[in-house]
Amino acid sequence: MKAIDVQHLWFSYHQEEEEKMILQDLSFSCEQGESIAFIGPNGSGKSTLMKLLVALLEADKGKIFLLDKELKEDTVDFLRQHIGIVFQNPDNQFIGATVRDDIAFGLENRCIPHEEMEDIILKYAKEVGMETFLDKEPASLSGGQKQRVAIAGVLSMHPKILLMDEATAMLDPKGRKEIMALTKKMRSENKDMTILTVTHHMEEALLSDRIIVIYQGKVYMEGTPDEVFSHAEELKAIGLDLPFEKKWKEELKKAGFPIENTMTDEEAIEILCH
Amino acid sequence: MKALPIGRYTNYDTFLNRLDARFKLLAMILFMVVVFIHFGSRAMDFTFYGLLMVMVLVFMRIAHIRIRQLLRAIKPMWFMMIFLLIINVLVVQTGEAFYIGDFPIHYDALFNTLYTFVRLILMLAFSLILTATTKPMDLTYALEWYLHPLTFIKVPVHIIAMVISLALRFIPTLLEEADRFMKAQASRGVDFENGKLREKVRAIISLIIPLFVSAIQRSTDLADAMEVRGYDPNGKRTRYRIMHFAKRDVLSLFFLLAFFGGMLALSICGIDFYAFIL
Incomplete structure (x- = not known):
């Protein structure tokens, strides 16, 4: 079963000519349990794509299939039960007065009985390491902590598909590390959860099974992290950089060493030492 | 704060x-x-x-x-x-x-x-x-409880309560932001303390406009976040907080x-x- 299948998607915010549209004939698909990172320069349409996937926006042309069902007006409510999204701004998605209430918000909407909520809240707060902050208000939490609460809120609804729309963009390096570690943990614990990440940080993109580079509303490149990052020049041409661990190998290769950036650190160091 | x-x-x-x-x-x-x-x-x-x-x-x-x-x-x-x-x-x-x-x-x-x-x-x-x-939230719940009879004449009490609780939730966030805008404008030379009434009004406007723009942006984001988490203002919901x-x-x-x-x-x-x- 394909978790997501996007076919020939066109979208623009205002009525515009084809070549100016945000998404232009964009297609991709992904298997259940796969994790995909979307990278691309600003304004390439990555976040728009995420909003289309959760039906906050409606495509002009093209089809979206989630879990083999087409995303349409009469399937939205059903499909939204299986898809969760974490947005960029930690403050603007914190709905409850405290951590507890925020995790409960989604449960209340799902009509989970009151008696079961406490256990679920505790379970997912533990999952993201926020169990000691349950009664804290958002004002006294860091950005990374708020994002962890947002993730707990989404996880508590058992999504089959999890979207992270630049969830680390507004965080400090420490907060970003927290979220990256949590993403890793989620992937290893929920093997059949499909995770889509939109990011500007190449280190984050490295964590996923597959990378899709989006440029001017089209799929520009697609492949495993090693494949994608071996095209350093093409990426540079659209303003993207390599992650640090690829970058130093690339620089050494340019300097004439027999090193490829797909090598592991150890292999590269081995060659350097001889 | x-x-x-x-x-x-x-x-x-x-x-x-x-x-x-x-x-x-x-x-x-x-x-x-x-x-x-x-x-x-x-x-x-x-x-x-x-x-x-x-x-x-x-x-x-x-x-x-x-x-x-x-x-x-x-x-x-x-x-x-x-x-x-x-x-x-x-x-x-x-x-x-x-x-x-x-x-x-x-x-x-x-x-x-x-x-x-x-x-x-x-x-x-x-x-x-x-x-x-x-707690402000508890007061909101209390208010909702007292207003509950009004649901019989189709007053959307739970929506009003949700609006109040969201407003309360965002007071600290917006205060913090106002503080930041004030510092940003002061660093550009806006004087909030001295000057004639007209100058003061102008200074305040330079604070209020960005604050409004940001608040509207926040509310759209918030609406998106609530929608994808399954909030339906007219739908049935269970409650986490129950008062005894x-x-x-x-x-x-x-x-x-x-x-x-x-x-x-x-x-x-x-x-x-x-x-x-x-």
Whole structure:
């Protein structure tokens, strides 16, 4: 079963000519349990794509299939039960007065009985390491902590598909590390959860099974992290950089060493030492 | 962050904090009503105010509220009180009077002002105690509970409650942001403190516009976040927070009603204890 299948998607915010549209004939698909990172320069349409996937926006042309069902007006409510999204701004998605209430918000909407909520809240707060902050208000939490609460809120609804729309963009390096570690943990614990990440940080993109580079509303490149990052020049041409661990190998290769950036650190160091 | 004018929730675990918010809201409303009760005589009235003041002080003591906080809340009222005094002196022309030069000052005028002053202090004190011992969210739930009957005439009470709770949730966020905008504008040379009224207004506008833009942006983001998490304003939802009346609430309610009823009875009968004594 394909978790997501996007076919020939066109979208623009205002009525515009084809070549100016945000998404232009964009297609991709992904298997259940796969994790995909979307990278691309600003304004390439990555976040728009995420909003289309959760039906906050409606495509002009093209089809979206989630879990083999087409995303349409009469399937939205059903499909939204299986898809969760974490947005960029930690403050603007914190709905409850405290951590507890925020995790409960989604449960209340799902009509989970009151008696079961406490256990679920505790379970997912533990999952993201926020169990000691349950009664804290958002004002006294860091950005990374708020994002962890947002993730707990989404996880508590058992999504089959999890979207992270630049969830680390507004965080400090420490907060970003927290979220990256949590993403890793989620992937290893929920093997059949499909995770889509939109990011500007190449280190984050490295964590996923597959990378899709989006440029001017089209799929520009697609492949495993090693494949994608071996095209350093093409990426540079659209303003993207390599992650640090690829970058130093690339620089050494340019300097004439027999090193490829797909090598592991150890292999590269081995060659350097001889 | 600046404190809100009335008072902020202080996170102590006192008897008053533990009381049910619905009871506390009712209690505050009753106390505010009781403040306006008239008894048989002025002496009785002020004895009663004294009694209420003692109660206020006891509550404040229990809730860890300093007297200074109450004084700070009263401070902005001085000007109003003096104004009220002048109006009263000029308007009230009944009863006995004493003279400053040829100008008569009636005792009634002084007492009228004093009544208003004492009532205002008491009401401020009660609301201070309520807000210091009750979380804003709990107050919202209490309000929702009281307004619940209105759902029968199709008033969307749960939506109103959600709006209030979201507003409360975003007050600190927006205050923090206003503070940041203020610093950003000050660093660009906007002077918020000096200058003529026109310049001040212009300075404030440079603060308000970005604040509005950002608040609207936040609200769209928030609406998106709520929608994808399955919020349907008209749909059925379960509740995480459920309020329970405890034994202490029932007992307190009994005492409150007894007190309120007693005072009301005294007032209606117009009994004046001092008339017996003297």
